[in-house]
Amino acid sequence: MNIGIFKKLLNEHNKKTLNDNLEQLLAEIMHESGAEAVITEKGKDYTISRKYLCSALKQVKAAYSVQRMHYYLKRLIKSITTVRTNRVNDINLNRWQEYKNIYTDSLWIFPKRDSSGLHNAGYWGNFIPQIPNQLLQRYTRENDWVIDPFAGMGTTLIEGKKLKRNVIGIELQQKLVDKVNHMISRNYKDEAGYCRMYQGNSCTFAVDQLLKEHNLTCVQHLILHPPYHDIINFSADKHCLSNLSEAAFFKAFTDIVLRFKNVLQPGRFLSLVIGDKYKAGEWIPLGFKAMQTVLEQGFSLKSIIVKNFDDTSAKRGSNELWRYRALAGNFYIFKHEYIFIFQKK
Secondary structure (H helix, E strand, O other), rough: OOOOHHHHHHOOOOOHHHHHHHHHHHHHHHHHHOOEEEEEOEEEEEEEHHHHHHHHHHHHHHHHOOHHHHHHHHHHHHHHOOOOOOOOOOOOHHHHHOOOOOOOEEEEEEOOHHHHHHOOOOOOOOOHHHHHHHHHHHHHHOOOOEEEEEEEEEEHHHHHHHOOOOEEEOOHHHHHHHHHHHHHHHHHOOOOOEEEEEEOOOOOOOOOHHHOOOOOOOOEEEEEEEEEOOOOOOOOOOOOOOHHHHHHHHHHHHHHHHHHOOOOOEEEEEEEEEEEEEEEEEEEHHHHHHHHHHHHEEEEEEEEEEOOOOOOOOOOOOOOHHHHHHHHOOOOOOEEEEEEEEEOE
């Protein structure tokens, strides 16, 4: 299909004739197979969602005047042939309606965990893959570099491979590093994106040296999913944040934020995924304490996202018991965690 078909419609000034031509064009597009349509201009092919294309043409058809119909047609032609981004991600703002899978609201409700591909829910405390997927689509572009200082079972790295990002993961436990690196090299060896885990303590990790080895001076995004203090004991290592006192936890967390802030490109983003906890019957606002810690390191706060979780390994099969405990103990059951979005000034 040639772009000239759409441009030709701009020469028609009779509303009925224009509507008839649009109806015929819509029928042709809908009759063709495939989720995407290919439109050619001056020998160059542009791919566009067939569903989005039909929706845009229906909007043209529904306009109340020929002038308005021409306006929508010009906008459609521009969206087909011109890419406009905000330079932080690959989202084409001329086709913003096409990105139905990208969240823009501050309440994220996922009915279930994405268990496709290499993802494994067996590692207790692993965040769901949808979180890094959304963050990488919103705050990075293809071939950008990302660091995850609490890499765990490599969720961010797996999503990075899917989206053609370069992800460096840092993890305290050598057994997890070996497992994730083996899994990624075996399953994604021919795909774009450098994704690799390194063993180390993020408080002291020589990140500057590692970036030099890759001829980099900075990275474009940081995803931090630290332990929610001592809720889960991740390892016996005395340096693990889950084994520290609360004061030592925040001291270590501050050191990590500062260490990795230094390699984050100015103007780019840090995402922090964290929840709260109970201690001796009192709600401890761990999330907001961590948020304040990052703000004190010179970041600006862009968004606070609340993400639901309805089932956890610890509470699976005991929902009624927890409901009783909540009623008896005058508290509410945790059903959420936070995703804080910060920008480096």
